[in-house]
Amino acid sequence: MPLLVMKFGGTSVADLDRIRKVAEKVQAEVDRGYDVIVVVSAMSGKTNELVGWVEATSPLFDAREYDAVVSSGENVTAGLLALTLQERGVPARSWQGWQVPIRTTSQHSAARFVDIPRDNIDAKFAEGMKVAVIAGFQGLSPESRITTLGRGGSDTTAVALAAAFGAERCDIYTDVDGIYTTDPRITSKARKLDRIAFEEMLELSSLGAKVLQTRSVELAMRYKVRLRVLSSFEETDENSGTLVCDEDEIMESKVVNGIAYSREEAKLTLVTVEDKPGISAAIFAPLADAGVNVDMIVQNISEKDYGDRPGSVTDMTFSCPVNQVARARKAMEEAREAGTIQYDELIVDTEVAKVSVVGIGMRSHAGVAARAFKSLADENINIKVIATSEIKISVLIDRKYMELAVQALHDAFELEQA
């Protein structure tokens, strides 16, 4: 029997009525001949409520107790969906993470998968069960305690189960109807993509497109799990949504497939840093220890004469989310006091945003960067930092130009046309 994994997020299971709608979609796949594994999140708002209680109780909480508390919402929706399916005549049962078991590491609140044995669920499918409903986001540590995978972890649960069970596809039902060339709120020319390659989706996810959790896309790419993103609030069929798949499955891809953005970025520059071996480590190790997610890094070797600072010196620029600036500043000041780095000044610009052009076609097409830079120049948008990978070009610009830059790039690469 072919097997499908379906995942429904918090807004899709927000109340009993929505859960009935979910059951309809699941039943439709059973009617098409699939065995189905459904992964559910907690009702929207529930996990936030639980997290709020934990944080109010204990600011520096024991992550093991945190996980035990915040994982409870998924158990409720899993049971309710199993009951709803049974009520419709579909043989179904629920599993909590520890019952499957979904074995993870002991890194509470950020656990990673170790193993998902198939025996228990396979045995029930063999007995005639058609749908296994699994509480997402949670697992079991080697110490038999409940772990969670971090926020958005239900996507990851779904992909991991799809990989473990060799599912034909993993359908992620969400509140949008697919992956767009860019955010439709920024330009009405944004177009829904029928297909997108894993690598592109990965860049889009990590660059700020909120539809799929980055880790779930990584996992899908590694295990070649075909993902489909589609709406839980619309009628859907076999061709709905966007398929995230191996690039071999995409016949003719455009050079650029999407424009991503990240609004709340900050640019930090350490002025007049001594340029010696190990200086990068001396700067970025304390930032990592302080939990700062450094993104773009640019080093300018300067030829200028810095007077009393002999030897080669440099300016080091990096970006991070705006809400991590205070932590970054503290880490740098402490490193300077400890004598591990020297710098004259830390210049912080919290009014920047990042815009990125993504496409696997870039690998074989030259001139993408030039075209991107020209379209920004035509709008008089100054580029502050540039970073590139094989399949993306990211620029840091003044935040006030962000929407304009997205629109200009979308036009420049003619993304409104399929």
Next chain:
Amino acid sequence: MPLLVMKFGGTSVADLDRIRKVAEKVQAEVDRGYDVIVVVSAMSGKTNELVGWVEATSPLFDAREYDAVVSSGENVTAGLLALTLQERGVPARSWQGWQVPIRTTSQHSAARFVDIPRDNIDAKFAEGMKVAVIAGFQGLSPESRITTLGRGGSDTTAVALAAAFGAERCDIYTDVDGIYTTDPRITSKARKLDRIAFEEMLELSSLGAKVLQTRSVELAMRYKVRLRVLSSFEETDENSGTLVCDEDEIMESKVVNGIAYSREEAKLTLVTVEDKPGISAAIFAPLADAGVNVDMIVQNISEKDYGDRPGSVTDMTFSCPVNQVARARKAMEEAREAGTIQYDELIVDTEVAKVSVVGIGMRSHAGVAARAFKSLADENINIKVIATSEIKISVLIDRKYMELAVQALHDAFELEQA
């Protein structure tokens, strides 16, 4: 290290503030030198909300899924209390039923204990943990599914743990400050008892005193677990509340220790039933099958001439809760149609209440029944049915006289005096 079990119900853990109060009480016992096992219910209202969702989803629900859903509230409070204790510097951790494990039968929603291995919790006490917080009401079936013990099951969890761990005492914290001679809302003369025997408490519980779940008292009596009932909303010390204990621990007991009542009772009489061997089974088996909790039973053998119904005949009277009358009537009518019983008429009186006088002293004192009946007669209260056991006398009376009867009996046995 002496060990104490403490149990807190839903109103005692209704919010984070109340949970902090609970932690204070637990810490006080740790400071007195105890290792503590705490059993918690879900926040008040949570379990009802979950039950409501299940019932709205599936009227004839799968009890296994019901249990998976409704047990989730206790996991939240267990984790939050463990965190609160840690925050106060008390080494604590939470356990869900399956983690202990609290092994039960597979009777979902009404599971019974099979075994509670001590290894996991004992190992943590040996490592220096002072408090084990256990999610009440839940267990693990042989099929590794979550079971629940039925409503009020957290009391039972606490007593079972106290028995398994040989606890010095099991303290049940609730919203009243102890066991009273009768309901203080009915007479202000009601007096809090310092001690009460298991047998008396069992009669009072099953007769309608709502403070303790009957099953938990049965279990406490069987395993000689000393129970203390006390308030979670007041300052308490070693002498607070009421101790429920073996009668050996009660030096001088009064003849009668409590007056219980049950308001919503119904009296049913099958008129002119054939009096032959097996007739009782023919009547009460279908009632049991229909889920009718028959309480008092009285059979009047009649000498009257019943004309066309030769042989010996009788009237059979029994009582049950008012909300089960429809089911009882249906069961009797079906049995008559099936020919297994014959009767002329079913007379139903839904306007009755039960009042009971309870005391272990009755075993050795004659005249208790006479004194009870006289005090009712003095108030012109007509007794409709009488049932007695070794330590109680129950009467069915018109509901409108219920409060008067309780007050009269309380006075007759001078219960306001210690």
